[in-house]
Amino acid sequence: MPSPVRENYREDVAGRANVEDTPELLDYYNELEQLEVAALWTVANKIEPWQPKSASVPVLWRYRDLRDHVLRSLDLVTPEKAGRRVIYLNNPGRRDVAAAVGWLYSGLQVMRPGEVASAHAHSASALRFIMEGSGAYTNVDGHKMTLGANDFVLTPNGTWHEHGVACDGTPCIWQDGLDIPLVNTLEANFYAVHPDLQQSVGHPVDDVSAIWGNPGLRPATGSWSKGYSPLLKYEWAPTYAALQRLAKASDGSPFDGILMNYINPATGGPVMQTIGAAMQLLRPGERTKAHRHTGSFIYQVAKGRGHSIIDGKRFDWNERDIFCVPSWAWHEHANASAAEDACLFTFNDLPVMQALGLYREEAFGDNEGQQPVTA
Numbered sequence: 001m002p003s004p005v006r007e008n009y010r011e012d013v014a015g016r017a018n019v020e021d022t023p024e025l026l027d028y029y030n031e032l033e034q035l036e037v038a039a040l041w042t043v044a045n046k047i048e049p050w051q052p053k054s055a056s057v058p059v060l061w062r063y064r065d066l067r068d069h070v071l072r073s074l075d076l077v078t079p080e081k082a083g084r085r086v087i088y089l090n091n092p093g094r095r096d097v098a099a100a101v102g103w104l105y106s107g108l109q110v111m112r113p114g115e116v117a118s119a120h121a122h123s124a125s126a127l128r129f130i131m132e133g134s135g136a137y138t139n140v141d142g143h144k145m146t147l148g149a150n151d152f153v154l155t156p157n158g159t160w161h162e163h164g165v166a167c168d169g170t171p172c173i174w175q176d177g178l179d180i181p182l183v184n185t186l187e188a189n190f191y192a193v194h195p196d197l198q199q200s201v202g203h204p205v206d207d208v209s210a211i212w213g214n215p216g217l218r219p220a221t222g223s224w225s226k227g228y229s230p231l232l233k234y235e236w237a238p239t240y241a242a243l244q245r246l247a248k249a250s251d252g253s254p255f256d257g258i259l260m261n262y263i264n265p266a267t268g269g270p271v272m273q274t275i276g277a278a279m280q281l282l283r284p285g286e287r288t289k290a291h292r293h294t295g296s297f298i299y300q301v302a303k304g305r306g307h308s309i310i311d312g313k314r315f316d317w318n319e320r321d322i323f324c325v326p327s328w329a330w331h332e333h334a335n336a337s338a339a340e341d342a343c344l345f346t347f348n349d350l351p352v353m354q355a356l357g358l359y360r361e362e363a364f365g366d367n368e369g370q371q372p373v374t375a
């Protein structure tokens with residue numbers, strides 16, 4: 001029986017593995033295999049690429065294509081049966097780990113008025129970005145927060161949390177973002193359902209905003225030492241106002257326009273240990289220059305319309321569309337309107353990249369910093 005073709009990633013470059021197969025070597029490899037070992041030089045060029053090679057592909061998920069399907073799940077499954085009623089974003093290159101891009105998971109969750117999901121906790125860090133509807137709320141460790149469109153809320157690693165929609169609200173759709181694929185890869189994921197299925201509200205509603213949501217100010221009493229932001233909720237109105245103020249005072253970034261990171265007010269660092277988030281504003285008619293960096297990014301169009309070019313492919317987006325930029329992919333953004341600004345919400349794994357010393361960034365040098373569009 002012919003032996004299966006054996007992997008051998010050769011490169012004719014000094015310093016790289018380039019060993020020709022011979023009958024003697026193939027016999028040797030077979031003997032090694034019996035002992036659960038292998039010769040590094042056959043795979044070294046594969047496992048140590050010259051630069052990051054993302055398995056993820058750039059994808060744009062159009063909200064107008066997804067919305068009806070998301071709403072349909074209201075009639076098909078209950079939160080009690082489903083746990084969480086979510087349609088998740090399944091990157092064609094990352095289906096094996098249910099990732100939207102890289103090591104990030106994302107999905108669209110829908111709830112109708114009066115529904116509440118069971119309280120639970122997990123090792124994965126999570127966030128929600130509200131897309132539509134009124135009456136949504138989240139309870140994190142007894143802190144209940146009311147939520148409206150473009151509000152962003154954290155449900156950090158290890159916290160008890162539950163989501164619901166008030167009885168006098170409307171069906172709500174939001175984007176979930178988690179680092180489930182990362183935590184699973186690290187083989188560190190735990191999940192627990194709250195023993196009472198629901199937790200009580202232990203503090204005044206929206207108390208985290210009153211305590212931690214005052215720019216440049218923090219209370220004289222109380223301290224915070226956990227690895228995530230105590231603010232938990234970041235509202236749209238002050239975020240948008242801050243971007244507009246910054247746009248009047250700064251030219252911003254050539255790659256991102258006016259971009260502000262959501263931060264932990266106790267440290268100035270990212271909102272959670274593994275997930276960072278930002279909101280950026282593209283001024284009317286603005287077109288950014290291209291760059292690339294390590295780290296995976298998921299964008300949601302919070303306002304406006306425009307396009308992004310990702311590794312030479314153009315993606316036109318409208319409000320509520322979601323798209324991803326894989327690690328080390330070239331990307332640039334453009335606002336299609338000459339009169340209105342456009343805003344992009346993003347979350348990413350930059351805190352991981354930076355904490356591990358793996359962040360690297362590069363500007364696109366040719367063509368005045370803009371990519372030729374090839375697709």
Ligand SMILES: [Fe+2]
Pocket residue numbers: 120122126155161
């Ligand atoms: Fe959760």
Ligand SMILES: [Fe+2]
Pocket residue numbers: 255291292293331
């Ligand atoms: Fe970027």
